[in-house]
Amino acid sequence: MRGERLFDGALLRADLFKPDRKRLFVSFRQRVGAPGSFELARPVRAFTARGYAHLHIQSLWNDWFVNAETVALEAAVRALSGRFRRVVSMGFSMGGYGALRFSGALGMSQVIAVAPQVSIAPEVVPFDRRYREEARGFDPALGDLAAHGAPGLRGLVLCDPFVANDLAHARMAQALFPGLRICRLAGGGHPPTRVLRQGGAFPAMQAELAQGEVRPEAVIALHREARRVSPSYHVHMGRVAARHGREALAGRFAARAGEVIPVVDKG
Numbered sequence: 001m002r003g004e005r006l007f008d009g010a011l012l013r014a015d016l017f018k019p020d021r022k023r024l025f026v027s028f029r030q031r032v033g034a035p036g037s038f039e040l041a042r043p044v045r046a047f048t049a050r051g052y053a054h055l056h057i058q059s060l061w062n063d064w065f066v067n068a069e070t071v072a073l074e075a076a077v078r079a080l081s082g083r084f085r086r087v088v089s090m091g092f093s094m095g096g097y098g099a100l101r102f103s104g105a106l107g108m109s110q111v112i113a114v115a116p117q118v119s120i121a122p123e124v125v126p127f128d129r130r131y132r133e134e135a136r137g138f139d140p141a142l143g144d145l146a147a148h149g150a151p152g153l154r155g156l157v158l159c160d161p162f163v164a165n166d167l168a169h170a171r172m173a174q175a176l177f178p179g180l181r182i183c184r185l186a187g188g189g190h191p192p193t194r195v196l197r198q199g200g201a202f203p204a205m206q207a208e209l210a211q212g213e214v215r216p217e218a219v220i221a222l223h224r225e226a227r228r229v230s231p232s233y234h235v236h237m238g239r240v241a242a243r244h245g246r247e248a249l250a251g252r253f254a255a256r257a258g259e260v261i262p263v264v265d266k267g
Contacts, residue, residue, distance in 0.1 A: 028098030029058035199226020200263030
């Protein structure tokens with residue numbers, strides 16, 4: 001499926017698939033290990049097959065989409081979004097931040113933000129030291145979710161409650177966007193959806209977002225079912241048990257991790 005280039009900058013890029021549709025799904029590139037090049041954009045068929053257009057936004061660097069082209073991209077997506085009657089998004093980590101950051105310009109109504117950051121600026125999130133190198137060029141005002149996000153945004157913030165930084169960001173995101181609800185999906189780490197993927201439940205979560213109001217109880221039920229066959233769940237929970245001195249429990253989790261067979265062997 002061929003897309004059209006909505007925005008073609010040196011730092012940011014946006015590709016649009018199925019532009020004639022009445023509903024829009026927006027995805028954002030997550031943080032990558034080797035930045036410095038754009039990926040080949042592909043449509044997310046879980047949404048295009050359900051009658052959505054798809055807009056994929058990516059940044060050349062791990063800069064959380066905050067750079068000299070941010071304002072221009074924001075103008076481009078604002079001009080686009082008016083033609084759609086419904087705009088939804090899903091993003092992971094840096095991509096989750098991107099979904100929240102551009103939700104205002106996109107007129108977004110629903111989001112699933114997977115372990116997103118609310119900022120990488122040290123003065124905003126002094127507790128989180130994971131991205132300090134990348135934060136050196138980050139503009140806190142241009143990246144301010146309160147100023148640029150959609151106040152009425154609804155949806156879910158997914159996090160593993162045993163990843164303290166992610167839980168703290170989730171709580172801050174909910175404070176900024178009261179329509180968001182936190183889903184605590186234990187045992188996935190970062191991102192917490194690893195368990196859903198291994199259990200083959202990720203498409204069902206996409207369907208929840210595509211079909212209507214995304215429900216936290218539905219995602220939690222999917223996670224409970226998926227964790228039975230997720231090695232990652234048992235590995236992570238074993239580490240949590242060991243941290244708390246529960247050696248016998250840690251051993252049981254470790255043994256189970258070697259026995260279960262994932263439905264989909266992807267993290």
